[in-house]
Amino acid sequence: MDFARKLKPHHLKLMVKISETAKLQFAADSIGMSQPAASRTLAEIETDIGAPLFIRSPKGMYPTPIGEAFVRHAQSILSGFETLESEVEGLGRGEMGEVKVGSVTGPAIRCLVPAILEIKKASPDIETTIEVGPSTEMVRRLEQAHFDFIIARLPHDYDSRAFHILPARSEVVSLLVRDTHPLAQESQVSLDDLSCYDWTIQERGSPIRSAIEEAFATNGTKIPSHITNTSSLVVMLGLLERSNTIAPLAEEVANMLTGPATGANLCTLNLDRKIMVSPYFVIMERGKQLSRAAERLLDAVLSRF
Amino acid sequence: MDFARKLKPHHLKLMVKISETAKLQFAADSIGMSQPAASRTLAEIETDIGAPLFIRSPKGMYPTPIGEAFVRHAQSILSGFETLESEVEGLGRGEMGEVKVGSVTGPAIRCLVPAILEIKKASPDIETTIEVGPSTEMVRRLEQAHFDFIIARLPHDYDSRAFHILPARSEVVSLLVRDTHPLAQESQVSLDDLSCYDWTIQERGSPIRSAIEEAFATNGTKIPSHITNTSSLVVMLGLLERSNTIAPLAEEVANMLTGPATGANLCTLNLDRKIMVSPYFVIMERGKQLSRAAERLLDAVLSRF
DNA sequence: AAGGCGCATCCCAAAAATGGTATGATGGCA
DNA sequence: TGCCATCATACCATTTTTGGGATGCGCCTT
Numbered sequence: 001m002d003f004a005r006k007l008k009p010h011h012l013k014l015m016v017k018i019s020e021t022a023k024l025q026f027a028a029d030s031i032g033m034s035q036p037a038a039s040r041t042l043a044e045i046e047t048d049i050g051a052p053l054f055i056r057s058p059k060g061m062y063p064t065p066i067g068e069a070f071v072r073h074a075q076s077i078l079s080g081f082e083t084l085e086s087e088v089e090g091l092g093r094g095e096m097g098e099v100k101v102g103s104v105t106g107p108a109i110r111c112l113v114p115a116i117l118e119i120k121k122a123s124p125d126i127e128t129t130i131e132v133g134p135s136t137e138m139v140r141r142l143e144q145a146h147f148d149f150i151i152a153r154l155p156h157d158y159d160s161r162a163f164h165i166l167p168a169r170s171e172v173v174s175l176l177v178r179d180t181h182p183l184a185q186e187s188q189v190s191l192d193d194l195s196c197y198d199w200t201i202q203e204r205g206s207p208i209r210s211a212i213e214e215a216f217a218t219n220g221t222k223i224p225s226h227i228t229n230t231s232s233l234v235v236m237l238g239l240l241e242r243s244n245t246i247a248p249l250a251e252e253v254a255n256m257l258t259g260p261a262t263g264a265n266l267c268t269l270n271l272d273r274k275i276m277v278s279p280y281f282v283i284m285e286r287g288k289q290l291s292r293a294a295e296r297l298l299d300a301v302l303s304r305f
Numbered sequence: 306m307d308f309a310r311k312l313k314p315h316h317l318k319l320m321v322k323i324s325e326t327a328k329l330q331f332a333a334d335s336i337g338m339s340q341p342a343a344s345r346t347l348a349e350i351e352t353d354i355g356a357p358l359f360i361r362s363p364k365g366m367y368p369t370p371i372g373e374a375f376v377r378h379a380q381s382i383l384s385g386f387e388t389l390e391s392e393v394e395g396l397g398r399g400e401m402g403e404v405k406v407g408s409v410t411g412p413a414i415r416c417l418v419p420a421i422l423e424i425k426k427a428s429p430d431i432e433t434t435i436e437v438g439p440s441t442e443m444v445r446r447l448e449q450a451h452f453d454f455i456i457a458r459l460p461h462d463y464d465s466r467a468f469h470i471l472p473a474r475s476e477v478v479s480l481l482v483r484d485t486h487p488l489a490q491e492s493q494v495s496l497d498d499l500s501c502y503d504w505t506i507q508e509r510g511s512p513i514r515s516a517i518e519e520a521f522a523t524n525g526t527k528i529p530s531h532i533t534n535t536s537s538l539v540v541m542l543g544l545l546e547r548s549n550t551i552a553p554l555a556e557e558v559a560n561m562l563t564g565p566a567t568g569a570n571l572c573t574l575n576l577d578r579k580i581m582v583s584p585y586f587v588i589m590e591r592g593k594q595l596s597r598a599a600e601r602l603l604d605a606v607l608s609r610f
Numbered sequence: 611a612a613g614g615c616g617c618a619t620c621c622c623a624a625a626a627a628t629g630g631t632a633t634g635a636t637g638g639c640a
Numbered sequence: 641t642g643c644c645a646t647c648a649t650a651c652c653a654t655t656t657t658t659g660g661g662a663t664g665c666g667c668c669t670t
Binding site for chain 1: 626627628629630631632636637638639
């Protein structure tokens, strides 16, 4: 029993080669050893096993049934070693692996999607998972190690020392309307022009909602009284298409929706000021060692900030 | 490159043990070597690879992504060595081989039993081991190389790329009752007729239970309120014999129980629809080399799908 | 601050694996 | 019969591996 103890890939290769070439000399040559060495190696394995693997003939060697089984398994084991090597090397070079990131919508479109496309192009074997959701959820799941890193706002009630926080970027709000909206063609509109329209905004407490409310407040304008609350993009689009509602969205999202790809008949209002929402950050667990793959994605993301 | 050159089964075992125990000392003990030797061995492998496989913490060692990949492949390679050994030994003793399979109940009766009978008839010396249990357990044990292959459902939380998955078959549920059951003679019954009876079903989360609940839900019928939970066939039979309970079982199992062999006074209800449970598959480790005996059984099983 | 736990390192020795050259042995073939 | 191809053996030198024991170092717990 356990004759496998001593078997190194080299030995297995030899056995496979013997069965392929039927000549000890060729087999030995092909893996760079001398014929006597090969002979002895084979003999040792056979005595360990207690049975001959090849029967010798003046024309060469051919396998016994046991030898056949041995070679069959040896091939499989060797291929296991090969995939082990290639996977480990791939991981070492960061060409392979798995990255999980979470993000809020704005940067997901602006940074994450292009970054992922870049990475995938260079290393298609990297497996990426992107989840999009509110900051609080992203942070919570980061803590539970669901993500390598996230792009999100930093909730106040978290100890920021537990995280490693990378450069911030502020988000700008665009006001989206359908292109038949009365104000769509105006070269410039002010907040005062807007308060009498219907608005479709995310729920109270969301960053964009807060930014909008703050903008109206500092301007001294009455906050719009007709507001539909939803964080569902689908609902927003439905309302936008069929009414003159105004929907504030992250600039990146608005650009995507008004761009050529979607073909929707939407446009943004030219507001006379910028409305900024609280900035978002790249957040990761302090001290966590990122995988190479995650590092590469992180670099790609940061270069787009 | 080719760091695998020196790797003997011993080394692979050590790596696997380290990842299992998280303690170098325990790992070393379990394979009969001293802690310093293990430390050095690990260090050597790591420098060969050029990357750490485990990160050290005061509580022990846990694997890096590369380490995980290494261990995963190591397990597979080790299982290759094991089957190599066992097949070679078997052949050396003049035996035909050994097959170990796992299965969930339905196909065990439908496919596996006839297949084994066929194989045994042709080659009585083949030693077969069949274990029956829930899919999750079967898959877990397949990963640990306890089985040559299994017939089971594919749990969602496993990376299906790690396995080789062969054709699927859906299971149909039969509703079993005793032959004196009020509905036994009906030529056709509907779900609505059934919700007022006692049911004996497997625990929540089991595939059959889910299928039943889904059937009632889509039908808009109240789910039976009197349910006895058990996965024990014995208990089920006991209840069936002594009460008007309805027991849903895989069709194959029900057919066997209502067949002439058992002589039990049970029958199946003629439900007006088919209730399907999620399909099962033949699952094996990707790249694993089956023994001849296992191959033959697999062929016999597949021909019965 | 002390003690415990867990891994790393150093030193040393024994064993084994490796490998090469020269040479022997055997069966087939001309 | 004599030669050739093929594997086996003997002998020798070297390298690699393996292992044990003692000890150092870092971190957490008490």
